[in-house]
Amino acid sequence: MAQAAQELVNAVLRQAVKNHTAEVVQDLIEKHGCNPNQTTSVGGTLLHEVALHGNQAQALRIAKLLVSHGVQATQEDKSRRTAMFPAAKAGNIQLCEFLLGQGCSVDHKDLGHQSPLFYSSRHGHVDLSQLLLTRGADLNAADSNGYTPVFWAAHDDRVNMMKFLVEKGANPKILAKNGKSLLFSATGGAAAYALELGCDPQQQDQLGQTPIFRAVKEDDPQKVKLLVNNGADVDAQDKIGQTSLFYAANLGLKEMVTLLCSHLKASTLHRDMKGFSAKEYAKQHSKATNLAACTKILQAHETKQRLAAQKELRRIARERARKAAEERGGPSPPPASSSRKRPREEEQDVARTKYYLAFFEEGQEIPWNSHKYTENFRQLSLRCPWVEPGPQR
Structure with missing residues (x-):
């Protein structure tokens, strides 16, 4: 019973150091027997709570009071963070100066190999970061993933902090352990500033992916447009042969699929190393609510691009035939019809191709003997090289 009462009193003190005055905290310690050296559930001291x-x-007055009652400023919690870390996160310059005077290290690393400068940078505290750098903090120190403070500033769109760190000597072109550049992490205005700093929009990480893949996965259309306008290839492939469109389709991002296909002209005909297209991934893996929409968009653009490819191949074939005829000295083949209506033979050719494609895309065997089109695939592929069989099930 006495232990339960003591735990209740200690809980009151934990709340007081976060919400009340130094006088209230002092009264709880000296008159009501609250323990100032208690630890929290994550192993921290009351200085972490201040x-x-x-x-x-x-906060500064309470911190001085706790230290006077024996609380150690250098004590670490379970993540190896001293009280400097939450103070840096809060941007409390006076408290940080006091803790540094009590023996806290400016470059102390937690379990993630991050120092207090990472916390102040990520939360945009420029003045506090200036103090930490003055006290000797390492500007280009990397955490366990290879990210530096400027990466975290970019991740949270802290443009002013990025500018400050770069002016102080931070390297904006350093790569993380996974090969990602600053541009992968940057969001909002930070992405535009990263491009100004010379970050390559075509930089590949260990998976062969460029920053546009990250922007698509995060469903960030503004960043996608920014990257494409600055030279990013919307059809860039990763190490398994997939483009950013595959990820948009697989995640069921309807608006992103529309942006990539309609405005940025991403290819819907591409297949990855497994032989699948983005449309087929949309059919198999998309969220149910966006499945039909994504598949319909991809189907429409795939048909349009396939017909455009057919037209281009026919143009190339006519051009080659014309050159060959000129070399032989014979008559040139007739020019392509200028009429908006296709010739009868061309209409039959397109209809036949669409019929075959429907079977191949569904992975079915074509009923050669039961249909009026008895041509086999070998003959079709020789005459229509743009036709590709779909994945076999």
Whole structure:
């Protein structure tokens, strides 16, 4: 019973250091027997909790009071963070200066190999970052993933912090362990600034993916447009032969699929190393709510692009035939029809091709002997080289 009462009193003290004045905290410690050296559920001290106080002046007074009652400023929690880390996250300059004076290291690393500078950078505290750098913080120190403070500033769209760090000597072109550049992490205005710093929009990571893949996965149309306008290839392939359109289709991102196909002219005819197209991934893996929409969009653009490819191949064939006839000295083949209506033979050819494609795309065997089109695929492929069989099931 006595232990339960003591735990309740200690819980009151934990709340007081975050919400009340130094006088209230002192009264709880000296008159009501609250333990100032208690630890939290994550192994931290009350100094870790002080940084969460909304009033920075009161936080500093409470911190001094706790230290005077024996609380160690250098004590770590389960993640190896000292009280400097939450203080840096909160941007409390006075509290950080006090903790540094109590023996906290400016370059102390937590389990993720991040120092207090990472926390101040990610949350946009320029003045505090200036203090930490003045005290000797490593500007280009990397965490366990190879990310530096400027990466985290870019990740949270802290453009002013990025500019400050770059001016102080941060390297904006350093790569993380997975090969990702600053442009992968950057969002909003930070992405535009990363491009100004010379980050390559075609930089590939270990998976062979470029920043446009990350933008598509995060469903960020503005970043996708920004990257394409600055030279990113919308049809760039990763190491398994997939483009960013595959990921948009697989995730069921209807608006992103529309953007890639309609406005950025991404290819819908491409197949990955397994022989599948983006449309087939949409059929198999998309979220149910967007499955039909994504498949319909991809089907419409695939048909349009396939017909355009057929037209281009016929043009090339006519051009080659004309050149061959000129070399032989014989008559040139007749020019393509200028009429908007296709010749009868061309209409039959297109109809036959569409019929075959419907079977191949569904992975079915074509009923050669039961249909009026008795031509086999070998003959069809010789005459229509743009026809490709779909994945076999």
